[in-house]
Amino acid sequence: MSEPTTGTSATTAGMTAVILAAGSATRLRPLTETTPKCLLPVADEPILRRVLGQLHDLGVARAAIVVGYLEHMIRDAVAAWRLPLEVTFISNREYASTNNGYSTLLARPAVDGAEFILLDADIVCDRDVIGAVLASARADCLALRPSATLTTEEMKIVLDDAGRVRRCAKDVPPATAIGESIGVNRFSAGASRRFFAALEERVVGRGLVNEWNDSAVQQMIDEQGYELWPVDVGAHYCAEIDTAADLAEVDRYLRARAGGVIK
Numbered sequence: 702m703s704e705p706t707t708g709t710s711a712t713t714a715g716m717t718a719v720i721l722a723a724g725s726a727t728r729l730r731p732l733t734e735t736t737p738k739c740l741l742p743v744a745d746e747p748i749l750r751r752v753l754g755q756l757h758d759l760g761v762a763r764a765a766i767v768v769g770y771l772e773h774m775i776r777d778a779v780a781a782w783r784l785p786l787e788v789t790f791i792s793n794r795e796y797a798s799t800n801n802g803y804s805t806l807l808a809r810p811a812v813d814g815a816e817f818i819l820l821d822a823d824i825v826c827d828r829d830v831i832g833a834v835l836a837s838a839r840a841d842c843l844a845l846r847p848s849a850t851l852t853t854e855e856m857k858i859v860l861d862d863a864g865r866v867r868r869c870a871k872d873v874p875p876a877t878a879i880g881e882s883i884g885v886n887r888f889s890a891g892a893s894r895r896f897f898a899a900l901e902e903r904v905v906g907r908g909l910v911n912e913w914n915d916s917a918v919q920q921m922i923d924e925q926g927y928e929l930w931p932v933d934v935g936a937h938y939c940a941e942i943d944t945a946a947d948l949a950e951v952d953r954y955l956r957a958r959a960g961g962v963i964k
Contacts, residue, residue: 716763716835717815718756719808721801722749722822723769723793728944737771739822740778741948744955748825748942749775753784755828759835761818763787765811767804769796795910802914806900813897814890816840819914821884825951826939831885837932840889843869845931846939847880854943855881856915858931866922866929869915879931882915883939895921 726738733741739749753764768775768790779788789811793804805819818834834844843858843866851857857878859868869882888896899917903909909916921927938958940951 715816716761717812717817718761718764719805719812719817719819720749720752720764720766720822721804721820722775723767723772723796723799723804724801725770725797726823726943729942729948732945732948733770735771737768737775738942740774741942743825743942743948743952747778749778749822750782750784751825752820752822752831753779753782753786753788755826755831757784757786758828759832761786761835763789765789765791765808766822767791767793767808769793769804799910800912802900802912802917803904803910805914806897806904809897809900812893814894816890817888817893819886819888821941823942824884824939825942825955826883826885826934827937830883830934830937830939833932833934833937834885834887837887837930839928839930839932840887841892841928842887842930842932844883844885844934844939845880846883847933847935851875851878851881856884856913857881860931864930866931868922869919869929871913880935883934884941886918892921892927895925895927 722739726733729738740747756764764786766788772792776790791807793807830844834842845858852875853871856869856871857873857875858866858880859873859878861867896917899920903917922929942948942951
C-alpha cells in the first residue's frame with residue numbers, strides 16, 4: 702500500500718482542484734435551509750474556506766467549484782474571501798435530481814486531458830491528507846483511511862494482490878474492505894480523458910444521472926485495467942460532514958486541538 706508523503710509534487714502548481722459543492726445536504730436541515738453545506742463553519746471557519754486555503758498552501762493555483770444549491774451564496778462568499786487562487790464556478794442546475802457523477806461531468810471542460818485533483822466539498826481534514834495525494838509517486842491515486850469498523854455508509858475500498866484498488870463502492874461487504882475512500886482523488890492527464898469518457902457514457906449515454914462518480918472509476922478498472930493506487934492517510938485527521946452530529950463532532954475536535962487550528 703502507498704504511504705503518505707510530505708510536500709507536494711513538481712506538477713502541483715499547474716494542477717486544478719475540482720471541488721464538488723452542488724448538493725442541498727438535506728440530512729443537515731434545518732442548518733442547510735438557508736446556507737449551503739460547504740459554508741457551514743467548523744471552529745469558526747467555513748468548510749470551503751478551509752479547503753481552499755489548504756490547496757493554496759500546497760501550491761495549487763486553480764480551483765473549479767461545481768455549485769448548485771444556493772450557489773449565489775457560495776460565489777459571494779468566495780469573492781469576499783479574496784483568496785490568492787484562480788477560482789471558476791460551474792453551475793449544476795439539476796442538482797436536486799442528480800448525483801456527483803453528473804456534477805463531475807460538468808467540470809469536464811476545465812480539466813479534460815489534464816492532471817487534476819477531485820475533492821468533495823464536505824471534507825474537513827489535515828492539510829497533509831491532500832498533500833499526501835498530491836505528493837504521491839502514483840499520479841492516479843486516492844486517499845484511503847484504513848478502518849476495521851466500516852458500515853454500509855462509507856465508500857469502501859478493496860485492494861488486489863498488487864495493492865491496487867480493485868473495488869470502490871458503498872455496496873462492498875465491509876468485511877472484505879481494507880478501509881474507505883474519503884473523497885480525495887487524483888487523476889493523471891491520460892486517466893482524465895478516460896474518466897470523463899466513462900462518465901459521459903454512463904451519465905449521458907445511459908442516463909445514470911443519480912450515481913456516484915466512483916462508478917465511472919470502477920468501470921475503468923473493470924473494463925480498461927485502470928491502475929488506481931491508495932494513499933494511506935490513516936495517521937492524519939479527516940472527517941466527512943453529512944449530519945448535524947458530524948458537524949458538531951468536528952467542531953468540538955477542532956476547538957479542542959490547538960485552539961481550532963488544523964494543519
